[in-house]
Amino acid sequence: MSKQNPFDQKKKAILEEINSLEPDLSPKGTxxxxxxxxxxxxxxxxxxxxxxxCSGRISVFxxxxxxxxxxxxxxxxxxxxxxxxxxxxxxxxVLNWLDKISDTEQIQFLPADDTTNEFDNSVRYVLYKYEPxxxxxxxxxxxxxxxLLNVAMSCxxxxxxxxxxxIVAIRINIKLDVPIGFINTKNNNTLTFFVSKQxxxxxxxxxxxxxxxxxxxxxxxxxATIDKEIISSLNVQSESKETKEERRExxxxxxxERQRQLRNKMSDKNA
Amino acid sequence: MSKQNPFDQKKKAILEEINSLEPDLSPKGTxxxxxxxxxxxxxxxxxxxxxxxCSGRISVFxxxxxxxxxxxxxxxxxxxxxxxxxxxxxxxxVLNWLDKISDTEQIQFLPADDTTNEFDNSVRYVLYKYEPxxxxxxxxxxxxxxxLLNVAMSCxxxxxxxxxxxIVAIRINIKLDVPIGFINTKNNNTLTFFVSKQxxxxxxxxxxxxxxxxxxxxxxxxxATIDKEIISSLNVQSESKETKEERRExxxxxxxERQRQLRNKMSDKNA
Numbered sequence: 001m002s003k004q005n006p007f008d009q010k011k012k013a014i015l016e017e018i019n020s021l022e023p024d025l026s027p028k029g030t031x032x033x034x035x036x037x038x039x040x041x042x043x044x045x046x047x048x049x050x051x052x053x054c055s056g057r058i059s060v061f062x063x064x065x066x067x068x069x070x071x072x073x074x075x076x077x078x079x080x081x082x083x084x085x086x087x088x089x090x091x092x093x094v095l096n097w098l099d100k101i102s103d104t105e106q107i108q109f110l111p112a113d114d115t116t117n118e119f120d121n122s123v124r125y126v127l128y129k130y131e132p133x134x135x136x137x138x139x140x141x142x143x144x145x146x147x148l149l150n151v152a153m154s155c156x157x158x159x160x161x162x163x164x165x166x167i168v169a170i171r172i173n174i175k176l177d178v179p180i181g182f183i184n185t186k187n188n189n190t191l192t193f194f195v196s197k198q199x200x201x202x203x204x205x206x207x208x209x210x211x212x213x214x215x216x217x218x219x220x221x222x223x224a225t226i227d228k229e230i231i232s233s234l235n236v237q238s239e240s241k242e243t244k245e246e247r248r249e250x251x252x253x254x255x256x257e258r259q260r261q262l263r264n265k266m267s268d269k270n271a
Numbered sequence: 272m273s274k275q276n277p278f279d280q281k282k283k284a285i286l287e288e289i290n291s292l293e294p295d296l297s298p299k300g301t302x303x304x305x306x307x308x309x310x311x312x313x314x315x316x317x318x319x320x321x322x323x324x325c326s327g328r329i330s331v332f333x334x335x336x337x338x339x340x341x342x343x344x345x346x347x348x349x350x351x352x353x354x355x356x357x358x359x360x361x362x363x364x365v366l367n368w369l370d371k372i373s374d375t376e377q378i379q380f381l382p383a384d385d386t387t388n389e390f391d392n393s394v395r396y397v398l399y400k401y402e403p404x405x406x407x408x409x410x411x412x413x414x415x416x417x418x419l420l421n422v423a424m425s426c427x428x429x430x431x432x433x434x435x436x437x438i439v440a441i442r443i444n445i446k447l448d449v450p451i452g453f454i455n456t457k458n459n460n461t462l463t464f465f466v467s468k469q470x471x472x473x474x475x476x477x478x479x480x481x482x483x484x485x486x487x488x489x490x491x492x493x494x495a496t497i498d499k500e501i502i503s504s505l506n507v508q509s510e511s512k513e514t515k516e517e518r519r520e521x522x523x524x525x526x527x528e529r530q531r532q533l534r535n536k537m538s539d540k541n542a
Contacts (some may be wrong), residue, residue, distance in 0.1 A: 094357065110471065111383070112382070112383035112470070113468075113469055114469060115473075117473070119474060120474050121481065124399075130529035140511055146435065149434065149435070150435065153434070153435075159430060159432075159442065160434075160442055161430075161431060161433055161434055162432055162433060162434070163420065163424070163432055164417065164420070164421065164424075167430060169430075175446065175448045176448050176449075176450075177370050177446045177448040178447075178449045178450070179446070179447075179448050179449070179474050179475070179478055186400070194469075194470055194473075194474055195466060195470065196383035196384060197384075198384055198385060198386060198465075199383070199465055199466065200381065202386075202388070202390050202452055202465075203382010203390060203465055204450070206390050207396070
């Protein structure tokens, strides 16, 4: 293996980067902790390498200024001066995002029957989103990409697809996308919610937690199916064909998987 | 062309079905009117055929009974007894969905500061969704699928991908996914909204209209780019290679495109 083909070169570079960004598995690392088991699993296969990932997250976002041209006005775009009020990938931080925002922002709640505010095309909305797990995997060839796609689809990741360069995007439709407020230009540009505190605490946050749980469950299902359909069957056939890096990845993965199972057992006991 | 290959056979069968379902372009036809121009455009190419489409829609949905097992409880699933309260693909019908539902359902609005209701895992939510245009296109080979995918991605249809059998799914992320109410088991299972009438009329419906507009704009952009990058350049090169069916499709498309441009001009004048 002294002369590597382009896929192997790329894979080696990516693995080095992943490992360097992962000094202690701390939540502050760039890669979401929850993604690591499935990333290590996939990277233990000689024909696949993960290129980007997100384990799922909530975000609260203020739209930027909209273009004045009516034709170009659109909602949801970043626009000029759009900004994140809050982002987290951690389930534990879902319940207190409103408190967190209140630390730095002036917040008002509109009465439910407010009719004094006009919501025309220029209004800058505040949007609350839950976005699920997404993973991109570069495959050595189209055959590998097809196999991975089929496995992902079979687990319910129905929005998956193969893109250019045999990169498989693994996607699922577990979402929330809720307009919760606006920038009140009549009142000093105050961040103003048109949903109630009760709605946020009793509905949105609880539903978000159920999305996190559903998302995690689907990630586990995907892990198990990739392991069964692609990795384990391969290891039996051709373990000796592993490169040194792949062997290291596999060992790391097997260790992490044991830890994960242990953690799951412990949290089951605590539940 | 007396003996057709499987792709050509399949394409012919699909085109016959499309045309038979489209007696007068009425809105009640199974295929969404807004999809027809782009479908005809794509079907005029000898290596592509559309297999399913949705032009974009809103839906209001009551979740079914949830599974009692906490592990399996999830939100958003259909479950037992889930049902649609309202679905439309038509922009004109967005503003009066609440009236429409009120004709057949008993509806209540919760006070914004309600704290008497518990929202646990068993609650059946009412969800309001906007889902954008989606189109599936079967291509003769991977080369054609890749080309179509690249064109779609270049127009912002970033969630597109190639699936099995060279079927390209063309998708974009223009969504709303909002929990708006629940089935109140303490009050005779009444359909109960925890967002206000003002929120529905002033926020949700207006934002939905802007989604319809954005979606239509992106569909037009996709139409123009497919036409420019794939269809027109091909017609110049190899018009003579068209089959009879493809020529008919192209002629139909060109006629429809002229109608569309005329309509657009007229609606611009009226705006």
